[in-house]
Amino acid sequence: MAQAVRHDAMRARNLSLVLREVRTHGSLTRASLAEVTGLTKTTVSKLVGDLLDAGLVVETGAVRGGERGRPGVEVRVSGDRVAALGLELNVDYLAVRVVDLARRVRLRLTQTVDNRLSEPLDVIGDLRRLALSALAQAEGTGLRVVGAGLAVPGPVDVESGEIHNAPNLGWRNVPVGTALDLGVPIRVENEANLAALGELWFGVGRADFLYVSGEIGIGAGLVVNGALFRGARGFAGELGHVVVTPEGPQCRCGARGCLEQYAGQDAFFEAAGDRSPYAHGIDAIVAQLEHGDAATLAACDKAGWALGVALSSAINLVDPHTIVLGGIYAPLFPWIGGVVAETMGGRLAQLRAQAPPVEVSQLGSEAAALGAAGQVLETVVADPAALSERLTDRRDPAPR
Amino acid sequence: MAQAVRHDAMRARNLSLVLREVRTHGSLTRASLAEVTGLTKTTVSKLVGDLLDAGLVVETGAVRGGERGRPGVEVRVSGDRVAALGLELNVDYLAVRVVDLARRVRLRLTQTVDNRLSEPLDVIGDLRRLALSALAQAEGTGLRVVGAGLAVPGPVDVESGEIHNAPNLGWRNVPVGTALDLGVPIRVENEANLAALGELWFGVGRADFLYVSGEIGIGAGLVVNGALFRGARGFAGELGHVVVTPEGPQCRCGARGCLEQYAGQDAFFEAAGDRSPYAHGIDAIVAQLEHGDAATLAACDKAGWALGVALSSAINLVDPHTIVLGGIYAPLFPWIGGVVAETMGGRLAQLRAQAPPVEVSQLGSEAAALGAAGQVLETVVADPAALSERLTDRRDPAPR
DNA sequence: CATATTTAGTCCACAACGTAGACTAATTCG
DNA sequence: CGAATTAGTCTACGTTGTGGACTAAATATG
Structure with a gap:
């Protein structure tokens, strides 16, 4: 070691x-x-x-x-020499970002598609096309793209770049890392983890916080002392399957009463009375809330309470400084933030001086792709000498 | 940084x-x-x-x-030159251990007392006497004691060496670190954390595991990659207040349905029908279990189930490689280990290939004191040069 | 407006530490 | 007993940071 x-x-x-x-x-x-x-x-x-x-x-x-x-x-x-590619492959969109070493976003490409309808390799092909186009554009402006990060919705074997099991996509054991083949090194990582890093480097995150990613599944990324906490096998942060009620509704993970059954996108949309959530989306929900729709407000209360309960367990276990809510919880924040904080406060205030503050992500769906790019840039900052060698080897034999 | x-x-x-x-x-x-x-x-x-x-x-x-x-x-x-002092101040005993750099235990002093009956300063005085005696004996055999570690039951400010709040002792804001005043540097730390380190260095622990300390309160120490995970403020590992049932019995922490209300020592003894647990202790419970006492067996099932539920949440969040049960759960293991593993397996097996294995601590009540000493020895191994300087300064002006 | 003062940055001799390979020491094999 | 082999030391050297002298470029002062 x-x-x-x-x-x-x-x-x-x-x-x-x-x-x-x-x-x-x-x-x-x-x-x-x-x-x-x-x-x-x-x-x-x-x-x-x-x-x-x-x-x-x-x-x-x-x-x-x-x-x-x-x-x-x-x-x-300098933002003019080195850049990284941030990729996200999610259920209903593909995103590509080019970010330079100065952390300025140089290029944004996003494509909205329902990736559950296509074969994994076709989706990867789409992403590859998008990524190569971004790569070409970036290198056209003189940037050297030193690597790519890819965010996927589900646990990943970071070593091999293989998706173990992405239930929301219906994928199992897909070697995305090697299949993408962009000509630059690729690091694949869980979406929630990268979104947390995105929040750390581009958003509201400070050195210690727990980022909650509310998508169809609920994930969390824990940042401790400026670094991601991944656990022994890299499966840490499965907030969606933290117990809310041990004998509660059956979850697709095999257990009962997991947070996902109360505050996951599907459960929430159903509780809000929306039968075609993918047609209407979160914007429709927000509109309903702005009109004061009672069922939707009640759904917010329920989800917020469950989130507060699960986060209380999380805080007792990992003691984050702050909670940052992302994914669907960001637009819903005005209606759930209060309940979450209250529930947490009621459970935690006595043992700790006070419960950690709850904040909203400002990055929207961009968080994970930015985190993915940022992770690559971090390796450059961690060892500029390695890159410098590479640069001198590939470009000018003697730069000075 | x-x-x-x-x-x-x-x-x-x-x-x-x-x-x-x-x-x-x-x-x-x-x-x-x-x-x-x-x-x-x-x-x-x-x-x-x-x-x-x-x-x-x-x-x-x-x-x-x-x-x-x-x-x-x-x-x-070499175990003949450098040693460390490991101290534990717990509810019903004081323990002092001298451990040499080769990790051999050179001296054991233990004193059984109910520390809730005395003033904090008196208890600290008792511990000080014990520690000074151990120090003198150790130095008498030519060992240089380079520091001391102290384990206390409750969250601690590691910087100042102050106990925030040890509910089981009824102590608040006691500056144990400075009050002990042994003439060597003292590091104060939570008992569960140090017991985890004890298990890592002297017991069954490998590089990644979650140690569960079942005392009156339930704590946990998470070891990741050979190092303690302390969280942003050092309050990580409060497994006892992880939610089992959100609307369950009132806990003294202000919340409801915390694990402690199901599997804590008090709750367990009560469920086992023992009205004077401190008189009889865990040995009496084990004897009842060996005789097949129905109420006690039922209490084990209940506690084991709750522990399994809370551990499922913990595993989803922090992904430890192994679970190590210590404190009262060690002697109870034959009767609760199975239920714990089953409950966890039922909740986790589908998402992960399998739930982490559950093992028993072999160190008994010695774990925390050994971990405390080991932590000091670790600082020596991490920077032998610092010590070498100190040695040369204090002993021979020119050792070579 | 000239000079003193102050701060930034470079230069050079030097010290600390690891490297590489020659060299010596102590064994076993034949 | 000598060749082969492995352990450990010794010496010349390369790399990198240090410390203080030195140069550069600004402001303060009279």
Whole structure:
């Protein structure tokens, strides 16, 4: 597990440290970098030089003025050289995003289709076409796409890139990772996990929170200290099958009274009296709520209560700092947020000083694709030296 | 968070790596250390030399023979120089253990008292006396006690060493860490967390498991990849307040239907028809079970079922590899293990290939104290250089 | 407006540490 | 007993960070 540290590893780490500090501060001079990292000015200068050569940071013309003394030249993360592809394959849409190292979204391609009606390989083909088009466009503007992340609705074997079992798509053991074959490395991951990371890097998430993804299934992504918690086998976060009532309604997972049976999309739509939810969608539900429809309001109460109960268990077990509600719970937030918080408060307030605050995701359905791209960019920041080598090998033999 | 790496940090890490490999392999020659770490023979020789000087490893007279060529001299972790103190302050006993770096228990002191009857400071005084006596004995045999760990029943602020709220003791905001004042650094931590670590290092635990501590309260310690999972605020693992039935019996935490109301020691003893549980204790219950007492058997079924329900939620959320039952569940295992596993299997088998196996703790009430000592020893292995400095400063000015 | 002061960034000699390969030591095999 | 083999040490060297001197470019001061 632990690896021997040699000079190159030392260098790689310090390079990463500098790049990370530049990113968190927006832009920094070499002098202030020396201060925040604890490295000497000399070392920082050398490291920044390498990052400039690799195109990962750029000097802003701007200069820190105001005080006296020679003004420093600030550097910031460059968004013009390196980018990543974020993909999402979900039940009713495909999404592709190109995000640069500065975390700006450079390209958005979305396609609405009911993927349950097609064969897995056809769906993957559609996504591949979309992704390749995005790749070509990105590389046309001079961006080097260093990798792709793919979000899928269900547990995944991250090593092999295989979908184990995506009940909402009806897929089993589909090797999406290898089938996509984009010419860049692909990392496949659960949608809820990537949405959580999306929220961390592009949304309201802070370093510690539990993201709740309300789709047909209910998933959760736990972010602890800025990193995803995946559990021993990578199946952590199955909030949808946390017990609400042990002898409650039968769930398709084989158990009874799982959260999904109270607050899942299907159960919720049915409780709201909508018999053709996929025709009307969540917007119709919101419209009903805005008109004060009693059945729909009652459905919100029920779902919110169940969510509050399941989240209470989750909070007792994993102690997140904040809860972030995404998926269908985001548009429903005005009608369920209160019940969720109240239920949680009633169950938790005495043991803890207070229950964690409940917030809404702002990213909509984009969260997972952004998280997928962000995850790839994270690997670049974690080891800029690896990329720099790759860049020099593939492009100019001697960049300096 | 991330720190700059300098030459000394590189060295510290490699020193730690070598020591860790020696420990996991029991004993190793320099040559095989070079192989497993990837460092060169030269470097390993130097590092091993330093560890020998610091007294953290010793050369076994024994030599790896059999093959041809010059036989290598094996080194193993030395238990004769460095040790740690493991303390537990619980409701009905105080425990002190001295454990050496080779993880051998050198001294056991246990005192049975009902600590709810005394003032916190008096209890701390008792523990202090016990600990100082153990310290003196240990140092008398030439061991250097580098620190102490203290397990307490309830959530703790690890930074300040303060007990927030230990409902079973009736303590609130007691600064145990500073009050103990042993002359060595003290780390205070939740009993369930330390028992989990005890199980990891001294018992049946492997790298990923959820330890369940059945005491008056029910706690859990989650070990992921060999490290404790503490959550954002350090309050993770409150398994006792996971929901079993949302509208069930009132719990002292303010909620209803928490696991503790079904499987906690008080609820269980009451269901077993024992009106004076503290007089008879768990042994009396086991005797009743061995005689086939119907009420007690029924109490086991109920507690086991509730435990299975709560663990199902926990497994869905954090995906541990294994469940380890400790506390009162260890002696009760023959009568509840089956129900727990069945309940979990019924709820989990379909979504996962199979529910995690359920095992029994073998350490009894010693787990937390051993984990507490082990945690201190871990800091030594993680940074032997820090200790080596301390040793040279305090003992011989120039040990070599 | 010239000079002192201050801060940024670079340069150079040096120290710490790991590497590579030669070398010595201690065994077994034939 | 010598060749082969493996363990461990020694020495020259390469990489990387350090520390302080030095240069650069701004503001403050008289």
